Structures are given as C-alpha cells and as structure tokens.
Amino acid sequence: MKLVNISKVIEQKEILKNIDFSLQENEIVGLIGRNGSGKTTLFRTICGQYMSDSGSITIDGTDLAIDPSKRSEIFYIDEKENFLSFYSLKKINQFYLNAYPKFDQELFLDLINQHQLGLNFSYRRMSKGMQGLFQMILAICSNARYLLLDEPFDGLDVIVRKQVIGLLLENISESNRTALIASHNLNELEGMIDRALVLKGHQITQDYQLESLRQNAxxxxxxxxxxxxxxxxxxxxxxxxxxxxxxxxxxxxxxxxxxxxxxxxxxxxxxxxxxxxxxxxxxxxxxxxxxxx
The missing domain is CATH 3.30.70 (Alpha-Beta Plaits)
Structure with a gap:
C-alpha cells in the first residue's frame, strides 16, 4: 500500500497534510502521535470513510478511489462510529463474511470457541476486553492484507492483552500481511513493531526503522x-x-x-x-x- 500527498480538511481545519508513506508485506508499523494529531482521521481516510482532498492511496498500483473493490484488502473497525455494536456476534460475523471474500469462517469459529465467546453474545454488553479480543479475531479471520488497528489494547486487562497480542503476532508471522497500529501504550507497542511513523503537525515527520535506529542512535x-x-x-x-x-x-x-x-x-x-x-x-x-x- 502506498499513500502519496494525502491531505484532509474537516470543518475548515487542516487535519492531514501531504501524508506520504508505504506499507510493506509482513511488517508491523506503529503510528505514534499525540491525542488529536489525526491518527483516527488517517485510518478513516485509508479505509474510505473519508475521501481525501488530495493525493492517492494505491494497492498493487491500483488507486482505491478508482477501484474501491480493493478496499476489501483493508480491515478497520472504527470503535467511535461502530454501527455494528448493537448486534450479536453471529450477525456481525455474517456482515464480515459478506464484506471480505477471503474471510476464514472455520478459523473464526475455532477462535470463538477457544476464547469462550458465544455467538449469541450482544457485542455492546461484552466487557471492553472481550470486545477487543473479538475485534482481533475478526481482523485475523478477514484475511485482509492490511490491518488498521486503532488503540487495540485500550482498556484490556493483562491477560486479555496478552491474548490479543499473541493472536496478532502469530498471524502476522505466518502470512504476508501488515498491521498499522495506533496506540498510546508505547511499552506494549515497542516489543511488536518494526517501524514507527511519527504524526506531527498534520504530517508524517519521521519514519523510523527501529533496528537501524538502535544501531545508529x-x-x-x-x-x-x-x-x-x-x-x-x-x-x-x-x-x-x-x-x-x-x-x-x-x-x-x-x-x-x-x-x-x-x-x-x-x-x-x-x-x-x-x-x-x-x-x-x-x-x-x-x-x-x-x-x-
């Protein structure tokens, strides 16, 4: 995936300006920035909830604005605007089966059983931790190549957080998939990511390769x-x-x-x-x- 010159203005406020970066296969990238720096806006723009005011987002050279079908290669749950939260896990599962052509239903049912999540559970009545675990199961089973994870560890207790991270790391290591993670839990993020993108002043100001940084810094x-x-x-x-x-x-x-x-x-x-x-x-x-x- 490649982002070139992506900008976004909302209510006459410039939120994103000339955003440029690429995501490679089989890497975990951290997106770090202060509260209100535009991380969620960037995720919403990548997945198509917002249309960018300039620039392009491409997958395998295909512009997503021209061929929206490629958006099935992107997984994102917007927790702030999650219209599925009023449904049961079974109905949410059906939605994702229809939305993602490569959704792995067998793996989904296996993970649901492993983690004792009933399909008749109401999503909004589940604990924050169980919601986070369910979201990670959906992300993995979607088989989307690009996982956009916005604060996936927020509100999780130690045990559930380890389960969520374990699911993610195991899946990424076994497939040519990529995760872009925004998280305020920097200690947690540090042990997982290969790169860190710094979002500041509406732009990506730094793109750190952590292995190289540790050698030179x-x-x-x-x-x-x-x-x-x-x-x-x-x-x-x-x-x-x-x-x-x-x-x-x-x-x-x-x-x-x-x-x-x-x-x-x-x-x-x-x-x-x-x-x-x-x-x-x-x-x-x-x-x-x-x-x-």
Missing part, C-alpha cells in the same frame, strides 16, 4: 561543568529531559567523532541509557500544539 545523560548546554549537543540531538544540570538527549546519528567533540567539554557525567519508543515520542512530540482530530 544513542541516548546520553550529561552533566557539564557549565550550566550552558554545548552547541554541539543542541545541533545534533533532541533533548528529552532537563532536570537542573542533568540533560538527557537523543542522538539519532551518533559516532566516535561526535562523542570526541562532546568529551572535549569534559562532562562530569556521560552515561549511555537504553532507547525506548517513549523517548522517540518525547523527543519528537513534547512541544507539539494540538489542533484537533
């Missing part, structure tokens, strides 16, 4: 003799935290030459710390102004 904690932060640190890093004279900074490209230049200032403390997804969030988004979703 460093998170360093400093204390310098002077209260003034050396210019070399300002130029090459994003400051994550300052507590008194203790500075914690993220360097996306750190090498021995840069280290030598910093060491020339004879820092009192120079300590490398492990990089987390939360660090990327803080480094890129802590100063962002939120305008709306």
């Amino acid at each position: 460093r998170k360093i904690q400093f204390v310098f003799k002077s209260k003034k932060v050396p210019e070399i640190v300002k130029q090459h890093s994003k400051v994550i935290q300052m507590q008194g004279r203790v500075i914690t900074a993220l360097f996306e490209n750190f090498d021995t030459e840069l280290e030598a230049q910093i060491q020339a200032f004879e820092p009192i403390l120079f300590e490398e710390l492990p990089i987390t997804l939360e660090d990327l969030f803080e480094a890129n988004l802590s100063q962002e102004t939120i305008l709306g979703d």
Whole structure:
C-alpha cells in the first residue's frame, strides 16, 4: 500500500497534510502521535470513510478511489462510529463474511470457541476486553492484507492483552500481511513493531526503522561543568529531559567523532541509557500544539 500527498480538511481545519508513506508485506508499523494529531482521521481516510482532498492511496498500483473493490484488502473497525455494536456476534460475523471474500469462517469459529465467546453474545454488553479480543479475531479471520488497528489494547486487562497480542503476532508471522497500529501504550507497542511513523503537525515527520535506529542512535545523560548546554549537543540531538544540570538527549546519528567533540567539554557525567519508543515520542512530540482530530 502506498499513500502519496494525502491531505484532509474537516470543518475548515487542516487535519492531514501531504501524508506520504508505504506499507510493506509482513511488517508491523506503529503510528505514534499525540491525542488529536489525526491518527483516527488517517485510518478513516485509508479505509474510505473519508475521501481525501488530495493525493492517492494505491494497492498493487491500483488507486482505491478508482477501484474501491480493493478496499476489501483493508480491515478497520472504527470503535467511535461502530454501527455494528448493537448486534450479536453471529450477525456481525455474517456482515464480515459478506464484506471480505477471503474471510476464514472455520478459523473464526475455532477462535470463538477457544476464547469462550458465544455467538449469541450482544457485542455492546461484552466487557471492553472481550470486545477487543473479538475485534482481533475478526481482523485475523478477514484475511485482509492490511490491518488498521486503532488503540487495540485500550482498556484490556493483562491477560486479555496478552491474548490479543499473541493472536496478532502469530498471524502476522505466518502470512504476508501488515498491521498499522495506533496506540498510546508505547511499552506494549515497542516489543511488536518494526517501524514507527511519527504524526506531527498534520504530517508524517519521521519514519523510523527501529533496528537501524538502535544501531545508529544513542541516548546520553550529561552533566557539564557549565550550566550552558554545548552547541554541539543542541545541533545534533533532541533533548528529552532537563532536570537542573542533568540533560538527557537523543542522538539519532551518533559516532566516535561526535562523542570526541562532546568529551572535549569534559562532562562530569556521560552515561549511555537504553532507547525506548517513549523517548522517540518525547523527543519528537513534547512541544507539539494540538489542533484537533
């Protein structure tokens, strides 16, 4: 799937602007951004609930605006506007059977039985955790190539969350499918994703390949003799935290030459710390102004 120059204005507010990225087979991608940054709008635009004001979304070179049948390759449940929530699991199952030509009914029934979900259950009367588990079962059984998951772990207890994540990871590893996940649970997300897209100021501002990032980036904690932060640190890093004279900074490209230049200032403390997804969030988004979703 490829997005090129996607923009969206809602009620005279620019929500998305010139969004560009591609999704490859067999990867899990995290979409991170602050509340109201436009993550849900992006999902709704990809799946066709919203029409983009510019740009194109293609699957295998086919523009979804020209051939909407390709949208059956995309799975998305909009929990905020879920019109199926008033139905039983059996009726919801029937809807997805009709909507997704490759829906795996045998696997669906097997997973429903494994997790003790009755087909006569009313979706809206189920717990938040059971709803999340059922949604993941639908996503997997749809056999859609692209799974758009908006806060799939929100409100799940530890046991159900492990079940949901286990279902997803097992399925992705066994098929050429892709998941794009928006989640505020960065610790959970970090152990799953291959890439992280940062949505800021209506645009994708960073596309991190996490394996490459871990090889090249460093998170360093400093204390310098002077209260003034050396210019070399300002130029090459994003400051994550300052507590008194203790500075914690993220360097996306750190090498021995840069280290030598910093060491020339004879820092009192120079300590490398492990990089987390939360660090990327803080480094890129802590100063962002939120305008709306």
